[in-house]
Amino acid sequence: xxxxxxxxxxxxxxxxxxxxxxxxxxxxxxxxxxxxxxxxxxxxxxxxxxxxxxxxxxxxxxxxxxxxxxxxxxxxxxxxxxxxxxxxxxxxxxxxxxxxxxxxxxxxxxxxxxxxxxxxxxxxxxxxxxxxxxxxxxxxxxxxxxxxxxxxxxxxxxxxxxxxxxxxxxxxxxxxxxxxxxxxxxxxxxxxxxxxxxxxxxxxxxxxxxxxxxxxxxxx
Amino acid sequence: xxxxxxxxxxxxxxxxxxxxxxxxxxxxxxxxxxxxxxxxxxxxxxxxxxxxxxxxxxxxxxxxxxxxxxxxxxxxxxxxxxxxxxxxxxxxxxxxxxxxxxxxxxxxxxxxxxxxxxxxxxxxxxxxxxxxxxxxxxxxxxxxxxxxxxxxxxxxxxxxxxxxxxxxxxxxxxxxxxxxxxxxxxxxxxxxxxxxxxxxxxxxxxxxxxxxxxxxxxxx
Numbered sequence: 109x110x111x112x113x114x115x116x117x118x119x120x121x122x123x124x125x126x127x128x129x130x131x132x133x134x135x136x137x138x139x140x141x142x143x144x145x146x147x148x149x150x151x152x153x154x155x156x157x158x159x160x161x162x163x164x165x166x167x168x169x170x171x172x173x174x175x176x177x178x179x180x181x182x183x184x185x186x187x188x189x190x191x192x193x194x195x196x197x198x199x200x201x202x203x204x205x206x207x208x209x210x211x212x213x214x215x216x217x218x219x220x221x222x223x224x225x226x227x228x229x230x231x232x233x234x235x236x237x238x239x240x241x242x243x244x245x246x247x248x249x250x251x252x253x254x255x256x257x258x259x260x261x262x263x264x265x266x267x268x269x270x271x272x273x274x275x276x277x278x279x280x281x282x283x284x285x286x287x288x289x290x291x292x293x294x295x296x297x298x299x300x301x302x303x304x305x306x307x308x309x310x311x312x313x314x315x316x317x318x319x320x321x322x323x324x325x326x327x328x
Numbered sequence: 329x330x331x332x333x334x335x336x337x338x339x340x341x342x343x344x345x346x347x348x349x350x351x352x353x354x355x356x357x358x359x360x361x362x363x364x365x366x367x368x369x370x371x372x373x374x375x376x377x378x379x380x381x382x383x384x385x386x387x388x389x390x391x392x393x394x395x396x397x398x399x400x401x402x403x404x405x406x407x408x409x410x411x412x413x414x415x416x417x418x419x420x421x422x423x424x425x426x427x428x429x430x431x432x433x434x435x436x437x438x439x440x441x442x443x444x445x446x447x448x449x450x451x452x453x454x455x456x457x458x459x460x461x462x463x464x465x466x467x468x469x470x471x472x473x474x475x476x477x478x479x480x481x482x483x484x485x486x487x488x489x490x491x492x493x494x495x496x497x498x499x500x501x502x503x504x505x506x507x508x509x510x511x512x513x514x515x516x517x518x519x520x521x522x523x524x525x526x527x528x529x530x531x532x533x534x535x536x537x538x539x540x541x542x543x544x545x546x547x548x
Contacts, residue, residue: 121341121342121349122341123403128403129400129401130353133349134357136530137350137354137530140529141531141534160399161397161403162395162396162406163396176381179380179382180346180349180381181349182381183349183381184384186382304403309360310353310356314357314361
């Protein structure tokens with residue numbers, strides 16, 4: 109049987125300005141253990157900013173490229189998300205981290221008024237329109253709410269009332285969810301899990317992500 | 329029972345110029361699942377260089393600090409390795425990546441003639457001298473060979489003849505080892521595993537690292 113091909117959209121490398129590293133690695137390990145072939149991709153754009161993760165401050169004047177930094181997590185070249193063919197994928201997953209809300213879209217600063225990177229939005233929309241499952245972790249469900257909110261999808265970002273309200277303003281139905289679980293919208297084939305929106309340890313984040321990936325692979 | 333405290337020395341963030349991200353995260357997840365308390369640390373020094381991980385080329389003129397980049401993997405502040413008290417640790421582990429051989433020591437360019445960052449060497453030496461177990465993954469055993477080679481420790485970096493020869497020139501006895509296993513020197517309380525020196529997938533690396541951490545915790 110052919111391996112299932114799963115697109116993984118990364119948003120940089122580091123929780124405060126890019127892809128959350130633990131979530132990304134745990135996703136990749138779970139996909140690999142499930143026998144998936146990964147198509148790791150990222151938009152070829154500049155990061156919103158660079159955060160010094162030791163101090164939490166913006167590193168003034170520093171610039172980094174989302175795709176080039178994502179290659180650190182991938183251990184080598186990653187596809188430009190604009191070049192990824194939805195027809196060649198069986199499923200898609202978006203790990204979290206502020207990069208999902210700063211670089212893939214600008215939900216972190218614009219909330220419900222956010223814009224989504226057009227290549228990322230197009231890939232999500234196409235994979236979804238083909239009836240293939242899409243998963244999103246941590247804050248990344250906000251991007252799904254913006255792109256697919258018109259369908260009234262059931263999504264979770266954990267239990268933060270403010271963020272949940274912004275998702276609902278985008279048309280989504282927010283479902284509260286504990287960190288070690290996930291929410292599945294079977295009709296719309298969407299799977300979401302809070303991960304570090306709630307996780308107090310890497311083990312907690314891992315449990316929810318591993319279940320999310322298992323559900324994604326079962327549906328793919 | 330008090331949690332076992334395990335020092336984790338990171339060397340940046342990214343396989344080609346820092347700590348190997350998969351190895352670091354898998355190490356942290358295994359330690360957390362085993363109930364360990366982690367003391368994540370890194371030397372507060374500049375990286376040897378910055379590599380664009382998408383192209384594999386040196387990013388000319390770019391500079392990054394090992395400790396600040398390591399904070400990306402740690403999701404926040406990490407201790408300066410110079411400030412870590414060996415007395416307060418029960419064990420120590422060094423994930424790999426070129427950073428271990430470029431930033432913690434310069435084995436990647438100097439081979440058996442390498443120098444080790446004095447704070448890193450001091451912490452390894454003290455933890456070891458207290459009879460506490462020390463683990464190293466991927467290329468990081470080369471650093472152990474330099475610091476502890478006088479004792480003739482049994483170590484592995486997998487099966488690369490050139491690298492193994494350099495370890496032997498430093499006084500170590502190299503033991504060939506498959507990627508999913510580890511080598512244990514029970515007398516000297518050292519545990520090493522090849523990880524991405526041999527791994528062809530993240531799952532392969534994870535299997536050896538998870539066994540390494542289990543052995544480290546059993547010995548701590």
